[in-house]
Each structure stands twice: as C-alpha cells, then as structure tokens.
Amino acid sequence: MNYFLTYTVYVLILSVLMGISTWKLFKKMGYNPLLAFVPFYNYFIIQKETKHPKWWVAMAYLPIVGPIMMTVFHLFLMKHFGKSSFTQKLLTVVLPFIYMAFVNYSKDAEVEAKDELYLTEEEKNEKKKESFVGSVTFAVVFATIVHVFITQPFGIPTGSMERTLLVGDFLFVNKWSYGYRMPMRPLAIPFLQGTIMDTGEKGNPKDDPKSYVDAVKLPYSRIFQFSKPKKNDIVVFNYPRDSVHTAIDRKDSYVKRCVAVAGDVIEMKAGRLFVNGKPETILGDQQIQHKFIATTGSQLDIPALYRQYGFLPVQEIQTETGYLYDFQGLTDQTAKEIKQLPQIIELKEHIWPKDSAAVSYKVNAARDAYTKNIDTTQSIFPINKKWNQDWYGPLKIPKKGDVVTLNQETLPEYQWIISEYEHNKLENKNGKIFVNGKETSQYTIQQDYYMMIGDNRDASLDARFFGFVPEENIVGSPMFTWMSVEGLFADKSSSYQPEGKKIRWDRMFKATNTGEANKTSYWWVAVIILALFFGWDYFAKLFKKKEKVD
Structure with missing residues (x-):
C-alpha cells in the first residue's frame, strides 16, 4: 500500500x-x-x-x-x-x-x-x-516494457553454477516466478542495471555514474505472489551486500541454487550439504563439484582436458619434482577419470580443516607445499564463527515472524537483517543492544530469508560468505538459455584460457529450471515466433500495397 x-x-x-x-x-x-x-x-x-x-x-x-x-x-x-x-x-x-x-x-x-x-x-x-524516429522510439519503449515488466536477459560470467549453468550462458529470467517486484527507482535509463559505465579498477565503484536517480525512490512491494522460492530452485537475486548501490533492485544480479528456505537448518559436513539433518537432494541437472589437488610427475595436457570436460578452472604450478594442479571444480565422476591419467601421482579432494576460520591456500613453489593465507575478502558468515566452506553450521534460516534472541554472540548473525534489510537503527553500546533507540534482547523477523549456494561449491561466492538473502532481493528464476558462447568471459581463477569463442548450439533454447538431466529444446517455438513476426510484417505490407492499388 x-x-x-x-x-x-x-x-x-x-x-x-x-x-x-x-x-x-x-x-x-x-x-x-x-x-x-x-x-x-x-x-x-x-x-x-x-x-x-x-x-x-x-x-x-x-x-x-x-x-x-x-x-x-x-x-x-x-x-x-x-x-x-x-x-x-x-x-x-x-x-x-x-x-x-x-x-x-x-x-x-x-x-x-x-x-x-x-x-x-x-x-x-x-x-x-x-x-x-517514432518507430525506433516505440521499439525502444516496447523493449523497455518487456525488460522491466516481463523478462530480463542475464549472462553467466563466472563458474559458480558449473556445470548446471555454464560460463557464457545467456538466460531469460522470469520476473513473475515469485510474484512481480515493483520497480523501486522509477527514473532510470532503460536496459542498464546499476551504472552507466565502469571507471576501471583504479577508480572507486561508488563514483561510477549511476543509471538511475537515487533520490526518486519507491518502497519495496511485490504483487501476484502465488509462490515463493523452493528448495533446489535456481534463483536470480540482487546481491545483498552490494555497498555501491542503495537501491535494492539496482544491486548486482547473482544466480545460485536455493538450498534452504525460511525455517530450514543448513549444515556443511566435509564439503557435503545437509538440510534439516538430511543429505541434500541432487536433481538430474545438478552437478555438484569440489576442489581437488593433483600431484603429477609431468605436465598435464590442460587444453585436451578442457576440450573433453569443458569448464576446467585450474592453477598450474611447477615444482622440483613435477607439477601441482589446483582443480577448483571437478565432479566426482570427472575426478575419477582424471585420476586414471598416467601422469597423476595423487589426486585428493581438498577439505578445509574443521573448526578453522575461512582461509585460502596458495601454492608455495619453493617449499613444494600449500601454505595458509587469511583471505579477508572471503570472511565467513557470521564473522564470529569458526566455520569455513566445508564445515559450516548448523545455521537456521530466519522466517517471517520468528522471534530471535539478541546478544553479543548472536548479533553478527542478525545485524544485517535488522539494520540493512529491515531498515532499523541498530546500536551496540557498552554491551547493550538498541533497536530504534530502545534497549532489547529480542527481535521479530519481518520477512522470509533464503540460503543461496552455487553448485560449484569451492569456487562460489555465495551465502556462506555474504549471509542470508532477503525475500525483497529476489528477482525471479531463469526460464531458458537463449544463447551460449564458450570462451566469451575470461576465467580469472584459471591459468588456462580456451582459444577463440564457440557457440554451444546444443544448449540454446533449453529450459533452465526443470531439474531434468535431459532438457527439452524449444527451437521450434523460437522458429514459429520469428516466422509469425516476419510473416505478419510481410503480409501487412502486402495488404497495404493492395489497398493503395484498389
């Protein structure tokens, strides 16, 4: 209202x-x-x-x-x-x-x-x-209406959802999947998400020119919400911790799998996910991947492996005795096959030690070993827990109406919810917690929250790091892949980059969010739509000519 x-x-x-x-x-x-x-x-x-x-x-x-x-x-x-x-x-x-x-x-x-x-x-x-000019203007307006009110194109630039969604996939996102979220910045340049241009790595992203007028704002509202994200849904949402954009609908777009909904309890044990105490359900199209470290006596043919397995983020380090390979995203089956290669001395899944904070391992070539380095950009959520990517939780996902206890131990878990997502004034002074000026030891959750995690578990910046995703940040769900180009985006996590670009014809016009291993192609629907569009235009012009002759 x-x-x-x-x-x-x-x-x-x-x-x-x-x-x-x-x-x-x-x-x-x-x-x-x-x-x-x-x-x-x-x-x-x-x-x-x-x-x-x-x-x-x-x-x-x-x-x-x-x-x-x-x-x-x-x-x-x-x-x-x-x-x-x-x-x-x-x-x-x-x-x-x-x-x-x-x-x-x-x-x-x-x-x-x-x-x-x-x-x-x-x-x-x-x-x-x-x-x-009027025809062009109307075409722009029509495209804007589709983009803003119906569906939005979305590209996959990173491997966090490999091999379910591939780097270079382009999707159409259904904005009505979980109810339509009304635009919150009505004065904006069409087709641009948050900024007009990127000023580069040396500039401050907050100084990039915005594509919207932040002063003209509307509150969050969602209409025709007949369903909410369910476990195993692939969901597109606005990154909750985006510090550049204050407008929720202008924050960077992410795509992950919803592994737990409001009220669920999530836990990672040795890299395996458990929800409400049970192992996660793996869908037909879901390929869970993990990090593996390979020790070899000689160099592997990485280009050949890439051609065989597709996405293969890898770091190659030469040592005194051979090579070390850091494979960031292997399925159990792929790992089993690579392990059979004659060059492989040892291939071992990398599991972070239990009860240790989130750390990263970097190769020390001189010592032929991996050394721990604190990675401040990947701080685990909440920041006061000795959790990491592989040993995480148990953590309960907040649900609308939940009354949670506030103290110095639980505050890191709920502070973003209270101050940023539910827009209250939160103060922590002299060991006492104040919400909107009143001291309190409880807080009532105002909206549902979700846990979004990538299928490529060890190469995904997801809810284990940035925390719960509020319902107001949900954009929708992918409908189908309309284009897929291999080699389009550079993979910064890999020392190997594929040569050239190649269209993946087998992925185009296939539904994204069905959970089926073998998805149906909808090429014929695209052909019919194009035929109707151009056919209608042709016959309309023909009819006008006949009208003039008569």
Whole structure:
C-alpha cells in the first residue's frame, strides 16, 4: 500500500508541474486549462491534437517507461506550437517543464496548423524522418516494457553454477516466478542495471555514474505472489551486500541454487550439504563439484582436458619434482577419470580443516607445499564463527515472524537483517543492544530469508560468505538459455584460457529450471515466433500495397 501511495504522490507532483507549465497552451488548443492538470487525460489531449496513437497514453506514468513517453508527448506538444528546431527539442528533453513554461507564458505561442496538401518537399521528408524516429522510439519503449515488466536477459560470467549453468550462458529470467517486484527507482535509463559505465579498477565503484536517480525512490512491494522460492530452485537475486548501490533492485544480479528456505537448518559436513539433518537432494541437472589437488610427475595436457570436460578452472604450478594442479571444480565422476591419467601421482579432494576460520591456500613453489593465507575478502558468515566452506553450521534460516534472541554472540548473525534489510537503527553500546533507540534482547523477523549456494561449491561466492538473502532481493528464476558462447568471459581463477569463442548450439533454447538431466529444446517455438513476426510484417505490407492499388 505504501508503494502505490508514494507512486500516487509522484504522479500528482508531475501533473501539477505539467499543468503549471502548459495550461495556456491547452487553452489555445480550445480546451479548459484545468485539464492540463489532470493525470493521463492531459497527455490524451496532446495525442489527440497531434494525431498520434491514443493508447500510448497508457504508458505515460509507468516506472522507467513513463519518462520516455512523457518526453515524446512534450516534443509532440512543442512541435504543435512550432517549436521544432534542434535547440528547442533539446531544451524540451533536458528542461521539459522549464522550457514548456517559457513557451506557455510567451505571447507568440500559437498552434501551428498546416494542411497535408500544402506541405513542401522538405517538410514531407522531415515528416518521414519523424515517422522513422517514432518507430525506433516505440521499439525502444516496447523493449523497455518487456525488460522491466516481463523478462530480463542475464549472462553467466563466472563458474559458480558449473556445470548446471555454464560460463557464457545467456538466460531469460522470469520476473513473475515469485510474484512481480515493483520497480523501486522509477527514473532510470532503460536496459542498464546499476551504472552507466565502469571507471576501471583504479577508480572507486561508488563514483561510477549511476543509471538511475537515487533520490526518486519507491518502497519495496511485490504483487501476484502465488509462490515463493523452493528448495533446489535456481534463483536470480540482487546481491545483498552490494555497498555501491542503495537501491535494492539496482544491486548486482547473482544466480545460485536455493538450498534452504525460511525455517530450514543448513549444515556443511566435509564439503557435503545437509538440510534439516538430511543429505541434500541432487536433481538430474545438478552437478555438484569440489576442489581437488593433483600431484603429477609431468605436465598435464590442460587444453585436451578442457576440450573433453569443458569448464576446467585450474592453477598450474611447477615444482622440483613435477607439477601441482589446483582443480577448483571437478565432479566426482570427472575426478575419477582424471585420476586414471598416467601422469597423476595423487589426486585428493581438498577439505578445509574443521573448526578453522575461512582461509585460502596458495601454492608455495619453493617449499613444494600449500601454505595458509587469511583471505579477508572471503570472511565467513557470521564473522564470529569458526566455520569455513566445508564445515559450516548448523545455521537456521530466519522466517517471517520468528522471534530471535539478541546478544553479543548472536548479533553478527542478525545485524544485517535488522539494520540493512529491515531498515532499523541498530546500536551496540557498552554491551547493550538498541533497536530504534530502545534497549532489547529480542527481535521479530519481518520477512522470509533464503540460503543461496552455487553448485560449484569451492569456487562460489555465495551465502556462506555474504549471509542470508532477503525475500525483497529476489528477482525471479531463469526460464531458458537463449544463447551460449564458450570462451566469451575470461576465467580469472584459471591459468588456462580456451582459444577463440564457440557457440554451444546444443544448449540454446533449453529450459533452465526443470531439474531434468535431459532438457527439452524449444527451437521450434523460437522458429514459429520469428516466422509469425516476419510473416505478419510481410503480409501487412502486402495488404497495404493492395489497398493503395484498389
């Protein structure tokens, strides 16, 4: 309810600005000047007077799409009053209500009426150009509507979900899977997630130009929520710990498997996942992978292994006696096959020691051994536990309505929930905990939370490091892979990079989230849609030609 109330306030503010800056123009067009203040109807009149499709008005106040359409309407109105030079169009786009007010209160503003029969050749050419620009604008608007309100393309740049989702897969995400989350930053550049451009590694990401106006914000709201994420669902969500973007829906997008839902208890034992005390259920399309360390007497043919097994992140270190290989993502079957290679002396799964904080191992070539190095970027969640990737939990996933105990021991587990995800003022002073200024030893959870973990268990930045994923961060679920390109993204975790790029035709147009080992291809659906689109366009043009001849 707060969402639509806030949205209504924005609409009224825009309507007042529209009315103040155009009421005289409406009067000169023969309408009651008060109609310039009426939401939707004011733009309906502009469309009517300028002879453009009236149904465009329905898009005037939609989030993200609305500002584009409003700009189009403003340009129509100014052209109707003879303001169509490049400078005048630029002022209309950049300073809409200021420039329209200038025209509105000037004495020479009059409706420019021209009969189609008396247009000059130059004016006819200009009209054709405007028609073309209008078609392009509508195509952009239509694509924006699909992107914002229906489905969004999403690329897989890392191997955290290998081999279920491959690096270079491009998916379409269904934004209605778990109810549609309403846009929270309605004034934004279409198709861009968080920033307009990346200033590079030397710059501060917080200084990158944002693709949205952060000051114009709407609260979280989800409509038509008939289901919630279930265990084993592959889910797309906004990274909860993104410190660059304050807008939830503008945080970086991640894709992981939902291994536990609100109320479940999760635990990792020697790299194996248990939920509510039971081993996880492995689906047909789910290939769990782990880290393996190989000791060899001679060098392995990594390119040949890559061609055979596909994704194969590996670090190769030469030692005095041979080579060490750090394979970050091998299935049990792949590991079994690699172990049979004649060069292999030993292949052992790497399990982090129990009751040790999250650490990373780096090869010390001089000593021919692995040495521990504290990795501060991979701090385990919560930070006060002696847990790691392989020995984790037990940890209960918070559920809406749960009353949790707050003390110095449990605070690291719930502090992000209280202060960041549920937007309370949290203070920890002199051993006492204050929520919104009141000392307390309890807190009631306001929304459901989820545990999202990658299938490539030892090469995944997931909930074991950044913690619970709030329901408000859920975007949707992948529908199908529409494109897959091997070698498109560089794998920073591997010393070997495949040469060239190759389209994986066998993965295209296959459903993503079915859990089946052998997924159905929907090539035929894509072909039918393309045939209908181009066929309709062809027959429509043919019909128009016949109409002109008749």
